[in-house]
Amino acid sequence: MQDADAALDRIVQQVREAAHARTALQICGHGTKAFYGNAQEATPLSTEDLRGITAYEPSELVVSVRAGTPVHELESVLAQQGQWLAFEPPRLGSAPDRSGTVGGMVASALSGPGRAQAGSVRDFVLGCTVVNGRAQVLHFGGQVMKNVAGYDVSRLMAGSLGILGVLSEVSLKVLPHPVATATVRMSASQAEALERMNAWGGQPWPISATAWWEGTLVVRLSGAQAAVQDAQERLGGEAVDAQLAQAFWQGLRDHRDEYFVAAQARLSQGERLWRLSVPSTCLPLDLPGDTLIEWGGAQRWLCTDAPVQRVREVAQSAGGHACVFRGDPPADGVFAPLPAALQKIHRQLKAAFDPEGIFNPGRLYPDL
Amino acid sequence: MNAPQEWHAAAAQVPDSAPAWPPASEVISALKTVLPAHALLWSHEDTTPYECDGLTAYRQRPLAVALPESESQVEAVLKVCHRLGVPVVARGAGTGLSGGAMPHAHGVTLSLAKFNRIIDIDPVGRTATVQCGVRNLAISEAAAPWGLYYAPDPSSQIACTIGGNVAENSGGVHCLKYGLTLHNVLSVRGFTAEGEPLQLGGRSLDAAGLDLLSVVVGSEGMLAVVTEVCVKLIPKPPVARCIMASFDDIRMAGNAVAAIIAAGIIPAGLEMMDKPMIAAVEDFVHAGYDLNAQAILLCESDGTPQEVTEEIWRMQEVLTAQGCTRLEISKDEAQRLKFWSGRKNAFPASGRISPDYMCMDSTIPRKRLADILLAIAQMEERYGLRCANVFHAGDGNLHPLILFDANDPDQLRRCELFGADILETSVQMGGTVTGEHGVGVEKLNSMCVQFSPEEREQMMALKAAFDPKRLLNPGKVVPTLQRCAEYGKMHVRGGLLPHPQLPRF
Numbered sequence: 001m002q003d004a005d006a007a008l009d010r011i012v013q014q015v016r017e018a019a020h021a022r023t024a025l026q027i028c029g030h031g032t033k034a035f036y037g038n039a040q041e042a043t044p045l046s047t048e049d050l051r052g053i054t055a056y057e058p059s060e061l062v063v064s065v066r067a068g069t070p071v072h073e074l075e076s077v078l079a080q081q082g083q084w085l086a087f088e089p090p091r092l093g094s095a096p097d098r099s100g101t102v103g104g105m106v107a108s109a110l111s112g113p114g115r116a117q118a119g120s121v122r123d124f125v126l127g128c129t130v131v132n133g134r135a136q137v138l139h140f141g142g143q144v145m146k147n148v149a150g151y152d153v154s155r156l157m158a159g160s161l162g163i164l165g166v167l168s169e170v171s172l173k174v175l176p177h178p179v180a181t182a183t184v185r186m187s188a189s190q191a192e193a194l195e196r197m198n199a200w201g202g203q204p205w206p207i208s209a210t211a212w213w214e215g216t217l218v219v220r221l222s223g224a225q226a227a228v229q230d231a232q233e234r235l236g237g238e239a240v241d242a243q244l245a246q247a248f249w250q251g252l253r254d255h256r257d258e259y260f261v262a263a264q265a266r267l268s269q270g271e272r273l274w275r276l277s278v279p280s281t282c283l284p285l286d287l288p289g290d291t292l293i294e295w296g297g298a299q300r301w302l303c304t305d306a307p308v309q310r311v312r313e314v315a316q317s318a319g320g321h322a323c324v325f326r327g328d329p330p331a332d333g334v335f336a337p338l339p340a341a342l343q344k345i346h347r348q349l350k351a352a353f354d355p356e357g358i359f360n361p362g363r364l365y366p367d368l
Numbered sequence: 369m370n371a372p373q374e375w376h377a378a379a380a381q382v383p384d385s386a387p388a389w390p391p392a393s394e395v396i397s398a399l400k401t402v403l404p405a406h407a408l409l410w411s412h413e414d415t416t417p418y419e420c421d422g423l424t425a426y427r428q429r430p431l432a433v434a435l436p437e438s439e440s441q442v443e444a445v446l447k448v449c450h451r452l453g454v455p456v457v458a459r460g461a462g463t464g465l466s467g468g469a470m471p472h473a474h475g476v477t478l479s480l481a482k483f484n485r486i487i488d489i490d491p492v493g494r495t496a497t498v499q500c501g502v503r504n505l506a507i508s509e510a511a512a513p514w515g516l517y518y519a520p521d522p523s524s525q526i527a528c529t530i531g532g533n534v535a536e537n538s539g540g541v542h543c544l545k546y547g548l549t550l551h552n553v554l555s556v557r558g559f560t561a562e563g564e565p566l567q568l569g570g571r572s573l574d575a576a577g578l579d580l581l582s583v584v585v586g587s588e589g590m591l592a593v594v595t596e597v598c599v600k601l602i603p604k605p606p607v608a609r610c611i612m613a614s615f616d617d618i619r620m621a622g623n624a625v626a627a628i629i630a631a632g633i634i635p636a637g638l639e640m641m642d643k644p645m646i647a648a649v650e651d652f653v654h655a656g657y658d659l660n661a662q663a664i665l666l667c668e669s670d671g672t673p674q675e676v677t678e679e680i681w682r683m684q685e686v687l688t689a690q691g692c693t694r695l696e697i698s699k700d701e702a703q704r705l706k707f708w709s710g711r712k713n714a715f716p717a718s719g720r721i722s723p724d725y726m727c728m729d730s731t732i733p734r735k736r737l738a739d740i741l742l743a744i745a746q747m748e749e750r751y752g753l754r755c756a757n758v759f760h761a762g763d764g765n766l767h768p769l770i771l772f773d774a775n776d777p778d779q780l781r782r783c784e785l786f787g788a789d790i791l792e793t794s795v796q797m798g799g800t801v802t803g804e805h806g807v808g809v810e811k812l813n814s815m816c817v818q819f820s821p822e823e824r825e826q827m828m829a830l831k832a833a834f835d836p837k838r839l840l841n842p843g844k845v846v847p848t849l850q851r852c853a854e855y856g857k858m859h860v861r862g863g864l865l866p867h868p869q870l871p872r873f
Contacts, residue, residue: 059626060733060764082632109579116573122582123551136822144731145544145763146803148537148586149811149818150846151827155550155582159574176632198492202516204603204672226674279571281493298573320572336576341564346577348833353826364577 004066007049008137008168014045015166016135019356027162027360029068029101032093033108035326037161037363038333047103050168053077055143062126062143064171067103074102078174086175087121088112091254099254103167109159112253113209113220116201116280116295118175122158127171130157132164133354143171162360163368164353178208178222182229183245186237188217190284190291197296198281205231211252212293213259220249252294259292263303264326272327274311276300278320285314301325312336333366343367389474390452392431398452399434399476402444409433418477421462421469422524425774426809430457430471435479439559439595442478446563446593449476455842456561458589460501460532463524465727466808468535468588468844475842480531483595486510494601495554495571500531500594504538507599516601519546522804523712530597537586539804541637541711542668544762546602548804550585557596561835566592583830588806589841591834605670608636609680610704613687614661614694618642621663622737624690625761628667629734631686633679637668638762639711642741645718645756645769649710652717657710658694665692665761666707714758714769722754722771726783730794731765731803743793744768751786753779765803766794792817807845815845816852824852 018025024042028034050068058081065074071091078084090110091099106128109121127141130153141147141154157167188196193212200207206223219235221228232239240248251257263273276285280297289304304311308330315322321336338346343365350357350368362368396410409415410432419427431454436442449456455475462469471477483499486506490496491514496507504525508517521540522528528538533549534556546552555569569581584591615621621640628635641649641657641664650657657664667687669679680697687695698704710717718725732740741757748755754771768790772783791801791814801807801814815824827846832838847855 057733057735059630060735061629062733109574119547119551120574122579123547132826134822136826138820138823138826140823142731142798142800144733144765144799144803146539146548146731146760146765147800148804148806149800149802149815150807150823151591151830152537152550152583152586153827153830156579158582159579164578176629176634179632198494202491202494202514202603204605206671206675224671224675224678226678227672230672230674277572277574279493281490295573319570321570321576323576338577339567341560341566342568342577342580345560345580345834348836349578349830352829352833 029104067167086118128154129169130165180225180228183240184237193217274302275325407435421464423467430477460529463528466806466810468808555598558594608670611667613692614658619738636670639666640759640761642757649717724774729805732799736797751782812847
């Protein structure tokens, strides 16, 4: 407790000095997502000493946790109470106990296989404590599910890649782990898989995750025992052994699945791994490369050598956006460029939180 | 509050530096150039109907009311107002309970009532794209032929609009399981204060850049004007059943709520009523509520028949183990609706037993439920007024209805003190001053208690990032430093107020 308070004091001091000297800071936890976003060179500001769960009441479905706490540590505490982070944040990196911090989980807003059904990181953020660019320690939101007092700054922090401030603590909604889970797989072309995912999404079945790659559609059901059994019969396909299924979904979640391993290997040959976020109903995209589909069709991973402009255009005309997740970054940044009206708000928001522009400059967009 | 009154001092928020307003004649003649004659109101008899929203105690006639019929007219009105420095207050159905749509004396009320078209229902992608003035319930009605619906269901859903829901981040009785407006909106389209077109979010599950959608939802019309909304539709559960359980002790009822959640159940609805409220609603709807109970819980399960059977059985086990004194499970849809009829009619039922009532809206951690109800019972004695309580127990959102007679100025004064006391007690218990009704003008003072000056300044800076001239719905949501100074409160977080016995108005 005292250690964490002292650590927060040190961070506030570091921010104050950096703001005064206008020197850039690079906020880091375990560094497992350092590849994500645009590269930057700046003085590191470590959140690792901000460690520990400050409040957890399982019957409130809320946990408050300091930003430097390993996700892995948080998850094991939740698991003891039969609860979990239903958005299934990816745990990257090779060391299990250094597979990402809570701060990085919120700041990157990456969600796993359960996202389409359960919601994203930001849907589970209830409150936060943040150090802004004026070295002020501010609290927004709270520890309750329903809260409309003031602007929802804490959810704005989700996915902000640290450009607005240093997260020091967050409160998250947690959920009971589903009673029953089953996984089935079946053969399907990409178009068939997309059609089925969308059709099933309109049924009151407990589908908690979907994935398609190389002609195989895999579906996870989670919920009440009877409902899972019933839906499994309706879906058909071949039941996957529980252990094998768990390993598959974890591999997908933590980007250790063979798709990601293969993609990683192809980066050196000049290909890029893209994440395309599109309406679930989009037909197979007219792009070359190897595709893996998740989120009922709404998230499409693509490993391709197609030109940046082409990928972005296809994503945009489909009603979505594309980002270079891994691989050679485009000159104008890895994320899809914003329309002028949004760019202006982004610049003004950045200045409102970080007037000296010290936090993670360029990480989200080159001019922020 | 439903006590009609002329302009109320508590609602006035003088900005730290008062701008010079352009003359009304100049504003009206400029608006005449961009709107047809029938879409612009400025005479007193025409603007009076817009002087308040659902919070009728605070009233203010606007300089003019604009009723645009197209997005290009909205854009033009915003551009005129921005050029002249005139405040703009967007308005939906006017059902809000915190005065969020209360007009500005020198401003234009932008009524979006004519934006009432359902643009597209996509049954395959499970989305509905609608104009902002479409009523909440109308979306579910339009989606019903495909077995889909829009989940958030605020009690006012037959009248309130989706644009208003976006502004307030509205909840309802099912949000523990299905989320708030924020969790069910994919994108909004509209304009900035300058009249620049804006689209936030999309049909995809996320968008590039900062998640601006999540801060615009719930911003009470202070960051942008929304004209079109794309929402998620979800499959309508084939079955819903409800348990009605009585407890002869408030604390036991509170424990039962915690026990249900601790058992790993997320009920579709989990509501509580206390004894005074049970008496008021039973007298009104005759639903067969247990008049001997100190508290009644309504626990709903929805889903496939198998799911519901399993969940109802598990909830029944928990409630019995927690010592409920009576338990009834709805046998059919008619009986389920009957169980709900009292809860849904809590407000009109209160209106029958008291000339006026003030509805509060704080949220507390669930475990403090009994504590706050006991604290409210003590406040009833302190302020000499009665209070009946309904509670979205599943998500900790409390609606105490303070009963009073607005014709008695002293009762109104005591009622306001009572209300402020409930909000501050909620903050002390780790909660918040508003769960779903919004800050508006009603809870500006309470914001001084919940947030530090630096936090409020950061929120003001956030607003200025969207609206540098601060013209959208000015004076709401975030109190000025001056106002908080006048309110005379020390900032409190998790501690006790200094001199809690002193009246502070």
